[in-house]
Amino acid sequence: MGEVVPRAERRRRTEGRILDAARSLFAEVGYERATIRAVAGAAGVDPALVMQYFGSKQQLFQQAVSVTPVGGEAPGADEVVEHVLGTLGVKMGRLPESSLAMLRSMLTHPEAAASARRLLGEQIDRVAGSLSGDDARLRAALLTVVMLGVTVGHQLLELEELREVPQEDLARLLRPALRALAGSEHS
Amino acid sequence: MGEVVPRAERRRRTEGRILDAARSLFAEVGYERATIRAVAGAAGVDPALVMQYFGSKQQLFQQAVSVTPVGGEAPGADEVVEHVLGTLGVKMGRLPESSLAMLRSMLTHPEAAASARRLLGEQIDRVAGSLSGDDARLRAALLTVVMLGVTVGHQLLELEELREVPQEDLARLLRPALRALAGSEHS
DNA sequence: TCGTTGAGTCAACACTTGTTGAGCGAATGG
DNA sequence: CCATTCGCTCAACAAGTGTTGACTCAACGA
Numbered sequence: 001m002g003e004v005v006p007r008a009e010r011r012r013r014t015e016g017r018i019l020d021a022a023r024s025l026f027a028e029v030g031y032e033r034a035t036i037r038a039v040a041g042a043a044g045v046d047p048a049l050v051m052q053y054f055g056s057k058q059q060l061f062q063q064a065v066s067v068t069p070v071g072g073e074a075p076g077a078d079e080v081v082e083h084v085l086g087t088l089g090v091k092m093g094r095l096p097e098s099s100l101a102m103l104r105s106m107l108t109h110p111e112a113a114a115s116a117r118r119l120l121g122e123q124i125d126r127v128a129g130s131l132s133g134d135d136a137r138l139r140a141a142l143l144t145v146v147m148l149g150v151t152v153g154h155q156l157l158e159l160e161e162l163r164e165v166p167q168e169d170l171a172r173l174l175r176p177a178l179r180a181l182a183g184s185e186h187s
Numbered sequence: 188m189g190e191v192v193p194r195a196e197r198r199r200r201t202e203g204r205i206l207d208a209a210r211s212l213f214a215e216v217g218y219e220r221a222t223i224r225a226v227a228g229a230a231g232v233d234p235a236l237v238m239q240y241f242g243s244k245q246q247l248f249q250q251a252v253s254v255t256p257v258g259g260e261a262p263g264a265d266e267v268v269e270h271v272l273g274t275l276g277v278k279m280g281r282l283p284e285s286s287l288a289m290l291r292s293m294l295t296h297p298e299a300a301a302s303a304r305r306l307l308g309e310q311i312d313r314v315a316g317s318l319s320g321d322d323a324r325l326r327a328a329l330l331t332v333v334m335l336g337v338t339v340g341h342q343l344l345e346l347e348e349l350r351e352v353p354q355e356d357l358a359r360l361l362r363p364a365l366r367a368l369a370g371s372e373h374s
Numbered sequence: 375t376c377g378t379t380g381a382g383t384c385a386a387c388a389c390t391t392g393t394t395g396a397g398c399g400a401a402t403g404g
Numbered sequence: 405c406c407a408t409t410c411g412c413t414c415a416a417c418a419a420g421t422g423t424t425g426a427c428t429c430a431a432c433g434a
Contacts, residue, residue: 007431011381030295032219036422046383051423107343108217108295117344124348135360141348142337142360149336150329156294157304161311161328173322173329173368180363194401198411223392233413238393 015053017043022050022064026101031061031109058111065102065115074129081178083130084143085171087123093167095155103156120144131182143181150174202240204230209237209251213288218248218296245298252289252302261316268365270317271330272358274310280354282342290343307331318369330368337361 005013021042025034036057040047054060075083095103102119105112128140150170154162162170192200208229212221223244227234241247262270282290289306292299315327337357341349349357 004431007379007381010431014381032295035420037420047422048384048424049382052382057422104294106294107291107339108219113344117346120340120344120346121348124346135356137348138352138356139360141340141346142357142364145336145340145346145349146333146364147336148340149332149334149338151336152294152339153307153328153332153335157300157307159304159307159311159328159332161308161324162332165325169322169325170329173326176367176370177329177333177364180367181360183363191401194409194411197401201411222390224390234392235394235414236412239412244392 014043014045014049018045018050018053018060019064022060023097023101026061026064027097027104029104031105031112036060061101061105061109061111065098065112067096067098074126077130077132080127080130080143080182081175084127084147084178084182085174087147095151100155103151120148139181143178146178146181201230201232201236205232205237205240205247206251209247210284210288213248213251214284214291216291218292218299223247248288248292248296248298252285252299254283254285261313264317264319267314267317267330267369268362271314271334271365271369272361274334282338287342290338307335326368330365333365333368 018039022034022039025039025042028034036050037047039060040050043050050060054063094100102112102115106116107113124137124140124144127143128137131139133139150162153159154170205226209221209226212226212229215221223237224234226247227237230237237247241250281287289299289302293303294300311324311327311331314330315324318326320326337349340346341357
């Protein structure tokens with residue numbers, strides 16, 4: 001009855017468990033407070049094995065947060081708002097844990113900050129490509145950080161005013177504001 | 188020529204230097220990476236003295252971030268947007284370092300998170316008081332986290348797209364969006 | 375069957391952290 | 405002038421960190 005699992009498969013599984021535990025912990029408490037021992041414990045494994053598989057805590061973190069450049073192609077000029085709403089998990093209930101892990105540490109861990117800047121930069125580029133006017137890039141940046149703020153308040157800080165609010169309500173209230181930022185009319 | 192400084196004054200000065208150094212370091216690298224030794228070093232003082240004056244790192248942090256409930260009175264119904272723009276340092280070039288210290292650690296340090304939630308909660312209350320409709324509180328929360336996002340992107344992450352942008356430009360582009368959030372028309 | 379590989383553990387290292395208690399020396403006050 | 409207070413430093417502790425090397429033992433290949 002003991003499952004006979006080949007070695008390669010077995011290795012891949014434990015490596016996956018470690019990575020999952022790491023993502024989860026990084027997302028929950030951030031880089032500094034997520035200790036290798038805690039990750040190993042959550043994965044049911046010896047701390048030394050984590051090192052043997054990933055080399056260092058830093059590399060473990062990189063592997064844990066490395067995924068999905070998030071957004072897809074550049075959206076059409078009139079879908080920008082919907083695209084922006086889609087990013088950063090306001091539409092879906094929850095952001096993938098790897099993204100949460102990165103966002104959680106972006107203010108205190110240099111490497112995470114670099115990743116965040118790169119990710120947000122790409123997002124800004126995408127959005128800017130769908131806007132017109134010479135303020136395009138600046139407006140794209142504002143659209144992005146606005147959504148960042150909503151995400152931070154909602155998923156990281158878990159402000160009670162935003163919890164248990166159906167995502168459609170958030171989207172409905174945000175849409176006009178985002179449209180105002182995307183439009184090129186000046187006051 | 189050696190300045191003769193009375194003991195009480197002398198104590199107050201070094202205590203101030205420590206507090207300044209602490210604020211600065213907390214704001215720059217966050218709670219975890221700001222070590223007591225580094226604070227003491229920056230203040231030109233022995234680490235033990237920091238403990239003797241403030242009791243613990245935790246209490247030092249609290250003292251360092253404790254100030255100004257930020258916003259003033261509840262704004263009039265039509266000044267809400269300007270009030271929101273004023274908070275979180277989009278109008279002024281830079282937020283006070285005590286606020287930066289708190290914001291820097293709010294995602295990774297439990298106590299800072301609590302402070303941030305409390306501060307943002309008060310801000311939300313103030314704004315909600317100036318809005319009408321039953322979504323008032325939710326819209327106030329969104330207004331607040333939107334500004335939080337701008338502040339994080341601008342002052343903490345220091346996104347290049349937002350740096351060196353005159354504050355009036357930010358305000359000008361944000362105004363219509365904030366107005367859309369403050370207004371009660373639904374789509 | 376037997377030597378080899380490699381997954382996984384154990385115990386320890388080197389270092390940094392927050393924190394403490396004894397002590398020095400100058401300002402204080404009578 | 406002397407005893408005392410008190411700002412301040414020194415040296416050390418205890419705990420926790422990332423990281424390492426030697427070791428165990430089951431799976432593997434010939």
